[in-house]
Amino acid sequence: MSAIVIASAIVGGLAVAGTVGSFVGANTLYKKIIPRQDQCRVDVSEMADAKKWERYIEFIHENKDWLFKREMEHITLKARDGITLHGDYIKTDGDTDTIAVCVHGYTTTGMDACSSIATYFLKNGYDCLIMDNRAHGKSEGDYVGFGILDRYDLIKWLEYLNDRFEGKKNIILYGVSMGGSTVLMTAGLENFPKNVKAIIAECAFTTPYDVFAHILKRDYHMAKFPIMNINDRMCRKTAGYGFKDCSTLDAVKSTSCPILFVHGSEDDFVPTHMSHENYEACTAPKELLIVENAGHAASYYESPELYQKTIEEFLGKHAPEILPERTSK
Numbered sequence: 079m080s081a082i083v084i085a086s087a088i089v090g091g092l093a094v095a096g097t098v099g100s101f102v103g104a105n106t107l108y109k110k111i112i113p114r115q116d117q118c119r120v121d122v123s124e125m126a127d128a129k130k131w132e133r134y135i136e137f138i139h140e141n142k143d144w145l146f147k148r149e150m151e152h153i154t155l156k157a158r159d160g161i162t163l164h165g166d167y168i169k170t171d172g173d174t175d176t177i178a179v180c181v182h183g184y185t186t187t188g189m190d191a192c193s194s195i196a197t198y199f200l201k202n203g204y205d206c207l208i209m210d211n212r213a214h215g216k217s218e219g220d221y222v223g224f225g226i227l228d229r230y231d232l233i234k235w236l237e238y239l240n241d242r243f244e245g246k247k248n249i250i251l252y253g254v255s256m257g258g259s260t261v262l263m264t265a266g267l268e269n270f271p272k273n274v275k276a277i278i279a280e281c282a283f284t285t286p287y288d289v290f291a292h293i294l295k296r297d298y299h300m301a302k303f304p305i306m307n308i309n310d311r312m313c314r315k316t317a318g319y320g321f322k323d324c325s326t327l328d329a330v331k332s333t334s335c336p337i338l339f340v341h342g343s344e345d346d347f348v349p350t351h352m353s354h355e356n357y358e359a360c361t362a363p364k365e366l367l368i369v370e371n372a373g374h375a376a377s378y379y380e381s382p383e384l385y386q387k388t389i390e391e392f393l394g395k396h397a398p399e400i401l402p403e404r405t406s407k
Contacts, residue, residue, distance in 0.1 A: 103300065104308035111290070112313050114213040114220050115185045124347040124374040134379040141197040142189075148200070155238050157212065157219075157231050159318075164216035165209030165235065170200045176248040176275075176400040177239060178204045181232065183255030183375060184222065187215035195252055195378055198386060203402025204250065209235060211257070221317035224286040225259035226324045232264045236271050248400040249274045250393075255348060255375045258282030259326055262337070262356065266329025275397040278389065279326075280340040281375055283348045284355055287321035292349060330360035336396035337364050338389065342372025342380065363396045 126134055151167040165188065178199040182191035188208035196206045211228050212219035223231070232251075239247065251274055253261035258279035264270060265277060283289035287310065291302035306321070314320045330337060337360055341353035350368065357366040367388045372380035393401055 100304050101308060103298075104305045104312065107290075107294070107305065108309050108312045112221055112309075112317055114222065118185045124345075125376040126373050126379070130376075130380075134376065137379055137382070138194055141194040145189075145193050145197050145200070153207075153238070155234055157234060161212060161218040163209060163212065163218070163231055163234070165207055168196070168200060168206045168208070170203050170205055172203070174203055174205050174402060175246075176204050176250060176402070177207055177243075178250045178252055179207045179209075179232075179235065179239075181209070181228070181251070181253035181257030181260050182211060182214070183257050184224075185214070189215075191254060191257070191375070192252070194382075195254075198382075198389075199250075199252075205247075207235065207239065211260070221313075222256075223260075223317075223319070224321075225256055225263045225283075225326075226286065226319045226321075227317070228256070228260040229263040229267060229324065232260055233267060233269060236264075236274065240271060240273065245271075245273055247273065248397075250276050250278065250397075250400065252278045252280075253282070254280040255282070259284075262326040263324045263329045265333040265335055265337070266324070266326075266331075270333065270335070274335055275400050276393055277335055277337045278340065278392075279337060279353075279356070280377055281342065281345055281348045282326055282339070282353065282356060284327055284352050285322050285325045288352070289348055290321065293347070296346070326356050327359040330356055330362065334362050336392070337362055338367065338392045339364065340367045340369065340377050340385070340388075342374065342377045343368050343370050344372060345374045347374035365392050365396075 148168055153165045153167055154162050157163055180188060180192035180196050182188045188210050192208050196208055199206050210217040212231055213222045251261040259282040261277050262279050262282050287306060291306055294300050294302060294305060310321045339353045339357045341350045343350060357364060369377035369381050378385045
């Protein structure tokens with residue numbers, strides 16, 4: 079057997095082994111991220127170290143205790159593909175013209191991820207709608223939508239609110255992590271309601287492809303090709319969408335709704351540069367808040383006073399008509 083034949087056989091064998099390895103790796107990664115996960119799969123160390131977590135947990139529990147004492151109206155509605163989505167509507171003290179809609183992130187729930195920010199909104203004169211994304215919490219669904227499917231679910235919730243209140247309520251959208259990407263992607267839809275007066279997007283990724291490729295490189299030291307391509311095909315076949323089907327960069331170019339982008343300076347799960355990219359691409363009225371020393375989805379816990387002050391100044395500048403006349407602490 080010639081050296082050329084032997085070399086060809088070796089190269090061919092390595093190629094086959096590499097292909098098999100790529101499929102195994104892609105399948106493993108796919109199973110960890112796309113099917114429903116009924117437990118938190120995000121490492122809490124992405125948000126803060128143990129010492130900071132003690133302070134964060136105290137803050138979160140204080141807000142949850144306050145929130146869970148309030149009366150909640152449980153709501154269900156059907157998504158466009160027929161699954162049942164669940165949410166809770168909570169009224170502020172007195173009457174209000176504005177509803178804050180809170181959208182949580184990956185493998186958590188609305189009440190877990192949004193209880194603190196919802197408490198802020200409620201105490202300051204806004205009603206709140208807190209829902210569970212598809213394949214999370216009480217909501218049905220077998221596959222996580224990563225914003226691409228969730229944007230259509232969020233539109234359904236907005237249609238529900240506008241039907242219920244005859245379009246007479248103003249709306250603020252708040253989203254964190256995957257929820258941040260969801261609210262931005264929703265803003266790019268043609269039927270995005272005009273009574274959404276402001277968006278707050280914390281640590282939003284640009285596309286699922288971008289953030290998965292980042293984690294693949296950071297945690298597994300693997301190139302995005304061919305694993306990401308294989309994963310994309312798997313997701314399209316099972317969940318019905320591809321990782322690049324929607325980009326926040328495109329969405330923020332096609333909305334006039336004012337957007338406050340927020341990101342922690344120490345976030346390496348969804349890199350901080352993604353909010354910089356979203357901000358630069360946005361053609362609507364916009365502001366960018368980078369919270370120093372904050373990890374992933376931890377900006378509000380790290381600097382609540384700064385976060386609140388920034389929201390109030392942002393709304394006062396870009397959507398003054400929705401500011402309550404008074405606050406109820």
